[in-house]
Amino acid sequence: DIWRLMGMWSIWMFRLPLVRNISELPQDSYGRRGLSHITVAGSVFHGMKEVEVWHQTFAPESHTPIHRHSCEEVFVVLKGSGTLYLASSSHEKYPGKPHEYHIFPNSTFHIPVNDVHQVWNTNEHEDLQMIVIISRPPVKAFIYDDWSMPHTASKLKFPYYWDEECLQAPPKDEL
Amino acid sequence: DIWRLMGMWSIWMFRLPLVRNISELPQDSYGRRGLSHITVAGSVFHGMKEVEVWHQTFAPESHTPIHRHSCEEVFVVLKGSGTLYLASSSHEKYPGKPHEYHIFPNSTFHIPVNDVHQVWNTNEHEDLQMIVIISRPPVKAFIYDDWSMPHTASKLKFPYYWDEECLQAPPKDEL
Numbered sequence: 390d391i392w393r394l395m396g397m398w399s400i401w402m403f404r405l406p407l408v409r410n411i412s413e414l415p416q417d418s419y420g421r422r423g424l425s426h427i428t429v430a431g432s433v434f435h436g437m438k439e440v441e442v443w444h445q446t447f448a449p450e451s452h453t454p455i456h457r458h459s460c461e462e463v464f465v466v467l468k469g470s471g472t473l474y475l476a477s478s479s480h481e482k483y484p485g486k487p488h489e490y491h492i493f494p495n496s497t498f499h500i501p502v503n504d505v506h507q508v509w510n511t512n513e514h515e516d517l518q519m520i521v522i523i524s525r526p527p528v529k530a531f532i533y534d535d536w537s538m539p540h541t542a543s544k545l546k547f548p549y550y551w552d553e554e555c556l557q558a559p560p561k562d563e564l
Numbered sequence: 565d566i567w568r569l570m571g572m573w574s575i576w577m578f579r580l581p582l583v584r585n586i587s588e589l590p591q592d593s594y595g596r597r598g599l600s601h602i603t604v605a606g607s608v609f610h611g612m613k614e615v616e617v618w619h620q621t622f623a624p625e626s627h628t629p630i631h632r633h634s635c636e637e638v639f640v641v642l643k644g645s646g647t648l649y650l651a652s653s654s655h656e657k658y659p660g661k662p663h664e665y666h667i668f669p670n671s672t673f674h675i676p677v678n679d680v681h682q683v684w685n686t687n688e689h690e691d692l693q694m695i696v697i698i699s700r701p702p703v704k705a706f707i708y709d710d711w712s713m714p715h716t717a718s719k720l721k722f723p724y725y726w727d728e729e730c731l732q733a734p735p736k737d738e739l
């Protein structure tokens with residue numbers, strides 16, 4: 390029937406093109422100053438269930454929120470440099486002063502699950518360009534105003550910035 | 565006690581350095597002609613549980629085996645070009661003639677779960693360099709001699725090439 394045909398057509402449309410030019414994919418700041426985000430392979434648009442891949446460019450002085458999540462996250466730096474701030478103190482009441490790590494072209498790092506972290510482009514002369522990989526998409530992140538905010542006061546941001554247009558927040562017990 | 569201290573020490577050793585230079589990581593062909601493989605973030609060496617990231621360079625005319633796996637896999641092409649061969653016929657008795665897709669710099673594609681596939685560097689003038697992401701590491705792949713080999717005759721390659729030195733094959737019921 391017509392619905393079956395529509396379903397087949399939408400699956401066919403969804404799977405084409407299999408090979409995509411990253412520079413032609415939707416690119417937006419999603420309201421975050423200095424960010425250019427591309428979902429390379431994602432849960433919402435590409436039906437990924439276990440991994441999601443982003444291509445992100447941060448203009449000088451721009452950065453991620455201070456945040457944590459229970460999924461795994463791997464960064465590969467393609468261009469530019471910056472600073473990773475990482476607090477490994479999930480057993481304390483608040484993140485506290487983070488460790489600082491220099492990140493540079495062709496470097497990689499992963500964030501230990503639930504550690505509070507932030508990535509900054511601290512190089513005022515160049516964009517910071519990275520491939521970012523997360524597990525168990527779509528990402529459910531808890532956001533902090535600063536490093537001394539108690540873990541219990543951090544706020545769940547779900548759907549995350551780029552998933553907002555297409556995802557509704559589910560009932561709490563689905564998280 | 566001493567074991568607790570040893571445990572803390574090994575965790576500390578394992579986590580350093582957090583930021584790694586990809587060009588300084590172990591790089592090897594693992595017995596495959598024309599391949600240069602780097603595990604950027606992996607199950608065996610970095611304790612990843614949900615995603616694994618590779619940096620792979622294929623010399624002209626080199627390629628992956630014809631294979632399938634039940635994990636998700638995403639490719640991001642950094643440099644060079646080549647051909648993706650993909651057979652979407654897991655419901656048939658054997659893969660059959662695959663579709664061919666041109667892959668190029670800054671392109672991305674993901675492999676539908678369990679579809680039989682192979683990536684070739686078909687550009688005789690340039691290396692093909694890619695970031696490869698898989699879910700549920702370490703990878704368990706079934707390998708085919710050719711596109712007309714029955715699915716039931718494909719052979720499990722576990723541990724996979726780069727995991728061989730550090731992983732023992734588990735009893736079958738763990739797969």
Ligand SMILES: [Zn+2]
Nearest residue numbers: 456458462500
């Ligand atoms: Zn994060």
Ligand SMILES: [Zn+2]
Nearest residue numbers: 631633637675
């Ligand atoms: Zn594969």
